[in-house]
Amino acid sequence: MPSQNTTSADAVASNATITATDTSPGAATALVTISGEPLVHTDGKIVRSFSYPLLKFNGETAAELAVTITWDTDGTTKVEDNRGYSYTISIPESQDVFSLWYNSTHVDQRVVGPELQYDVYWTVVEGENGYVDKYKYTIAGTSINGSLISFGVDGGKYDKIEHDRFFVEQPASVDNIDALTLDPALDCTAPANDIQDDNLNREGTNVVEDGLELDWKDAIASGHNVYVDSAKSSISIPVGKLFVIDPTVVSSATNSMSPFGNSTFEGETRIVTIGGRLNVFYYDGSNIVYRTPNDGGKTWSTPISTGSGALASDRYRWSIITTVYSNTTYASLLYWTPAGSNMNFYALRGAANGADISWSSPILLGYTSSNSGTCGSGGACAAVAVATDTNGYIYAAFGYLSGGSTTYSYQIMRSADGGLTWSVSLPQVNNISSNRFAMALTMLNSSKMLFAYTTSSSSNIFYRVYGGSAWGSEQTLSGTDLTGATFKHLSAATDSSLSAYLAYTNVTSTNGGILKVARFNATGHFELIETADSTLRNRLPNIMFRDNGFTDGDLDIYSLADGKFMILEREADRTGNNHSILLEQRSPHLTNLRH
DSSP, X not given: OEEETBOOOOOOGGGOOSSSOOOSTTOSOSSSOOOSSOOEEESSOEEEXXXXXXXXXXXXXXXXXXXXXXXXTTSEEEEEETTSOEEEEEOOTTSOXXXXXXXXXXXXXXXXXXXXXXXXXXXXXXXXXXXXXEEEEEEEEEESSOEEEEEEEEOGGGEEEOSSEEEEOSOTTOOOOOGGGSXXXXXXXXXXXXXXXXXXXXXXXXXOOOEEXXXXXXXXXXXXXXXXXXXXXXXXXXXXXXXXXXXEEEEEEOOOSSXXXXXXXXOOOOEEEETTEEEEEEEOSSSEEEEOEEGGGTEEOOOEEOOOOOOOSSTTOOEXXXXXXXXXXXXXXXXXXXXXXXXXXXXXXXXXXXXXXXXXXXXXXXXXXXXXXXXXTTOOOOEEEEEEOTTOOEEEEEEEOOTTOSSOEEEEEEESSTTSSOEEEEEEEOOOOSXXXXXXXXXXXXXXEEEEEEOTTOSSEEEEEEOSSSBXXXXXXXXXXXXXXXXXXEEEEEOTTOOEEEEEXXXXXXXXXXXXXXXXXXXXOEEEEEXXXXXXXXXXXXXXXXXXXXXXXXXXXXXXXXXEEEEEEEOOOTTSOOOSSSSOOOOOEEEEOOO
16 A cells, blocks of 8 residues: 555555565565565664655755655554644554564565464555655455454544545644634635536536545455444455455645646736845745845745745635835735634735845634535635735735535735735625636726636626725626636736736636737726737736836736747837737747746
């Protein structure tokens, strides 16, 4: 049974050879070949680990997953990783005399009794990327008249046992916060419902659970009966007189660090400038961290932690923004973390101190019942779109799928003091979609704001305008050339004349889409839609303006298109007049992606 990242125990029949003999002293079985040097008995613990990179920065490993396995002489095996996930597998004392053996490639847990004898052989498994990313174990032995082999499994408060796997979905360090201690005014949980309003049937929601897993699917597939006792948290396997139970896999499951190209996208920000210096943010599996460049980017600082802690699922959809309040530049980080049966929304404010950032304590913005079964470990399929208005006030639109609900909600929060205190700008709106939806948010004139979203099933874009004191009713923009049953990618920006631009496309699980831009005037009135690029198939568009001293600045749209990184540019009119057309017909700059 292998151990991998999620900690999974997959059985790999091809790894068990039934024809050779283990000749080490006291061998209980003669069913499995152990290559290399003989096994050696030990009276102490055996500790082994493996790791592999999750993210690289400037060619170096920026985030890695490290898994440690400890075999003890009492028959217990502890599996833990550097994110805080852990569980224990135990061989019951009632299963006779236990001993521990090893060589450089294998660990052998040996059980010898008058009627049942077996070995549990552990060894590493190398993944397709060339790194060891899991352990497997194979059970081989004999019994006089057939028997039952049992293992106890314990992952603490956040484990679950299913017919083909055992899974720990939250780190042991996560506190199961008593709901009675939370402010009910911060509860964003949507009412329970069973509405289904679109036709994707949750396809492409990219639910990849974070956690540790023990997986015995291969053992079941090879014909072994595996019985699960959820109440006792144990698994039992009936065996005959001669048996080899194909490997079970111990592994770690990890979600993506970056937005998916085949799900929704809302132009999340990862780079901000403080004191004239770039700050590049990323999630390293345990915290949101950042680095700053030296020597014009030839070298970079070591990672600097924000203190966010581990994120809940959809950990690639957080964002950051900067603003100025009382002559001080602040960065505001918007994200979410698991909290037992809830998921918490946080803002983390960092004050500029020259080119450095001093971070304050996280601010709880709200919480919702988690929806781990649909969204992944401790999460609620969260997303955020964030922007400032002309006063520098921060607006953050959060989308989420509360536990007990089958449709998404959104709510818009506002901070008027650089991200220190927050209030509700637009109360929770429910029943948006039964799939992840894409959002965008950007400023207009005179403290106004534009919020837009679109759903997987719709060909329309829906938007609201904040008039300076209240949000207007939802309006519908048709004629977008979006199609239903696709995932939408949005990004918004505002030029120096305070006209708002919404870049968008729709994608499928395999293909990108035509890139278009909708323009709104400074008061939020829709003006026109134009095609930015129809020759390539675009994903993850990100629109921004560069100040060049002219009326509306240079517009850039960055996207991934047909396996390349594309920069689509529009130069401002050097006469100082606004363009009557949005994008000049220019060849995009294409750069091959580096893998």
